[in-house]
Amino acid sequence: MEKILLKNLGRPGFHTIDSCLVNGGYNGLTEAFKHAPESIIQMVKDSGLRGRGGAGFPTGLKWSFIPKDPTIQKYLCCNADEGEPGTFKDRGIMENDPHLLIEGMIIASYAIGASVSYIYIRGEFVFGTRRLEAAIKEAYEKGFLGKNILGSGFSHDMYIHRGFGAYICGEETALLESIEGYRGQPRKKPPFPALSGLYGKPTVINNVETLACVPAIIEKGPKWFSSIGPEKSPGPKIFCVSGHVKKPGLYELPLGTTMRDLIFDHCGGMLNEGRGLKAVIPGGVSAPMLNAHELDTPLDFDSLAAKGSMLGSGAVVVMDESTCMVKTALIINRFFSHESCGKCTPCRDGTPWLTNILKRIEYGNGRPGDVELLESLCTNIFGRTFCPLGDGAVMALRGALKNFRDEFQHHIDHKRCMVS
């Protein structure tokens, strides 16, 4: 398959606007200006593009919620606060092909009528920020940003806003709060950002990868895009593979590729031939893990949802038989309790409690009934939190408990680990 999103990966120097223009960069934008904004939205709708940030919401539909009134200020925010452990796809795009993102953002802004857009970039991405800053400067120089872009009459300004290291700011409304200068905590919905977002104005928030798909859709047509992968989740997707495989890294593949193909064909199989696969987290640590029997699951939104997991950000974490699941659960849970923003009760006070219990079990101080306590606390947290952060923590733990309950029990009963 022709690479769209990662075409510059491993090609140093191709990130500049000159090489970008030679290789067909900004053709999508030129094409887009030949259409009315509504038809751009329609094209994205027709392409079937679904949000790549994790929730998989249809992108065209999201854009169509923005009020059409031209007198209202609207904003586009690019969510580049890539914080999900195991995920590094947006970084790959921003560092290697920043103009692809910028082009996608200009097209999206044109479609929704936003005169200003923000890239909310994770604070740790210093290199990516510099690349983007340079790229935005280049785009201004070439007239892709600023007043009256390419003579279309559309004007647009783009700013970078660096985050300060809070996972919660990847949640779209917390991201808006953070851009506005407030404490990064999610806002209540409704009103949804499409009606009242940044500074109370209609706002679209899209993931980097989603926006990076847009130029190709406009240039090659929605039909081409929807022909890739399964009907309901079409298009290319970047998988970030890490863990016990021979060749971890970024893989741009059509959605619907099976887990087995990804691990054993593309990534060269397990790292240590002697150890079999034990579990895979298919979409970032919020996604419940799958066990070795579920390897033939196609990696797309609906197939994974049917298995009780989710595609999420496409961060595939592969674990072999030497992995202790209690320790894995502890590490994942500790992340969530550390990143809980503190707004709502179940997440703020529930996730640290889970961490404490897991710590106890891992360190050999588990008590009888702890597994049941964990399950009960999961029930009390799940679905009752303000935003999906707490749900993510619970889903991850539930996945581990569902598949490897005996390992937890072994820890409690024998005060030692089952696998090492």
Added chain:
Amino acid sequence: MSTVKINGKEVTVKDGTLILDAARDAGFEIPTFCYQADLMGVGSCRMCLVEIEGQKKLQPSCITPVLHGMSIHTETPTVMSARASMLEFLLANHALDCPVCDKGGECELQDMVYKYGPHKGRHAEPKFKFQEKDYVLSPVIIKNSNRCVQCMKCVRVCGEVVGANVLGALGRGDHQEETSFLRSFLDCDQDGNCIEVCPVGCFMRLPYRYKTRPWDLKGKDTVCPYCATGCRMVIEERDGIVIRAKAQLGVGLNSETLCARGRFGFDFINSPERLTKPLVKRFGTLEPASWEEALGVIKDNFIAAGKNIGGIASARLTDEELYLFQKLFRSMLGSPNIDSSARWAPEAVEGFIKATGMDEGGASAFDCMESDTVLITGTHLSDENPVTDYIVRRISAGRAMNLVIASPRAMKLDSSASQIVRHNAAAEGHLLDAVTLSVYGGNVDKLRDVPGINRIKDARQDDLAGKAGCSADDIKAIARKLTGEGSVGLFAGTEFLRYPGSIPGLALLKNALKALGKKVTIIPVLDRANQRGAWEMGVHPGFGPGYSPVKERGMGCADMLEAASSGELQALYVVQSDIVAMHPDENFVRGALSGLKFLVVQDCFMSETARLANVVLPASSFAEKDGILTNQEGRAQIIRKLLPPPVKAKRDIDIIRAVGETFDRSFGPKNPVLVLDEIRKEVGMYGEVSLAFNNKRNVDNKLDLKEALVKPAGLAEGLNASGLETKLEPKTDEHPFLLATGNHLFHSGRLSRKSPTLIGLLKNAIVEISAEDASALGLMNGDKVRIKGRYYEAYATLHTRSGSKGGVAFIAENYDDVPVNRFFRRGEGVPRVSITKA
């Protein structure tokens, strides 16, 4: 309207009603921590989760509006288990030190755990502790973060209602702590609203600390005795000592809010300086005497004085006391010389009453805030009437409206305004005239016959704007807002009384707007708890109870003092008013009082005036009496007696009656209830007024009880508002600052000086000038400065305020170390002063 089913019961509510409100109206209780009607919903505590048919997840009812046809369940096992689980989470890291917690016994967390469980703890881990020891956050606030339930009400009330914005959260997740910036010592309004809204013992009153348990307290409903906003509160005592004042959610126009004065300033009641025995002057010194002796002396001297007698009663007394006081003078002593203020000229009062339409009955501040354009003028609202400031801030934030603030001094409320105008001090009249002229310019036909328009119609806009000290554009912008769509509300403060020359401008603007067919609601903003009541009870030389005409016009305070100096007035009866401290020109007052043959002072404290008296009678505070107070809006509100007056002190009403009875045994009525009956009969405004107030902790937060507003008087022809002028000392290079005065945020008159807590917040005098003036003089905030007028000089700490109009120095009237009235000289207008580094 939407029809929804709640637990099977069908109810119809307005569109957009929150599920929580709908359920509570339908009689179903839903517990909450973070929800408060006055604050923006955050939906974070998750206590109020309810089940909605067709929705997978439980929904927070405090931020979810009803949709037509919804079917909601609030008491299913899932909902109940969710409540119990939230409480379990809250308790996980809660300190559980209830036995030593000030809140124990009235803690919402305790109550809810008792009610909704869990009754068994499963959390066996070490608890996270923010700190080992409680820390002092301000002179009145102490904090224990380990008890926090993270409802953020403190932060929100501080930002949304008080506008101080000094609280926020540190840390993240379970380490999140609501506190000041890096836990620094707070230099804020010290109003303690964060304490009041705190559902647990996290924010606590420092003065109240470890004094008692809530169940040992005995409380009574009352009204704050300081400014005229009329905040309802409950004062509570233990063993005869008042140790707490608190406001209640949904009670009174203030709901849970109070200012520093109201919440912490009650402790003057317990002061050891309280007068407890009558004193009679013998050979130049005041010595204890019996009531019989004191009353005997009073009788003899009053008889000797005949009709040459005058009376001044404080505007903090109850309506009953004031009514009886004027009755004593008018019908018993036969003297028309009574007044309720040492500060305002009687004509100014009459003009102000007419201009603000107080004789047309009460007007609710909430109605005023319903107006499309609200103009606040003649008051430093944020300091003078802090809770009115909260109401304005809260309501203006929630709706699209114009809020125009015209004041020489910058104030906290400015941040809520859509237009701020800084005019010269004492130039309210010129400003309003300029605005009226601008209005007139576009509506000559409609306004030609408005009474008083001739005064300004030939004036030049530039002249008026120049006198007011603001730009013509500002004036035009105000005029445009006032004449735009919709109704107009005005808050008009005490500067109009201080500078009476401004009153015709206010009256004219009101008449002009009315002539344009606009609905105009005016709220007089007053600084003494019962100032309006005092006037409506007829404690004024120019009108009787209910603003009725009087047969013979008497002398006001200033005239009485003049008459005393010339020997014409022989006796003066002063009730709880410190005229030496409050009347402009202290020397003149002292001279005049020494010219009296006989001075009776009835007070709680040995005031400056009392020291000069021949007889001093020990009076009672607001906590020691029953009665009603009428606030600035004309809202009559009951205060209840909590304690008996100390030792031999008596209730003011009993003293006034006893004085009357020395002349005629039948003088009465004999008790407050009967006096109120007589008021209702004699004063039409109070005939129907409702004193009923649902003083229960109500949840629906309906604050505006319109039946408590007094009715129109309907006979105000007698008001004499002539000869109003503002006299200013001419500006000289030697004395560049015009001296403005009023009340400080932490003080009200001199009464608050007896409160140890308020003295702890601010003891020594401060003088406030604009930051620009200060930097021009090379002075800095906190410098010790010398303030020099033509007749007096004093030292004070400089306070600079950025954004204030230049050329104004503000010294509050509250300080005993710098009595601001010494700068004044009778007949010479508002003084000017110079400020130099000490």
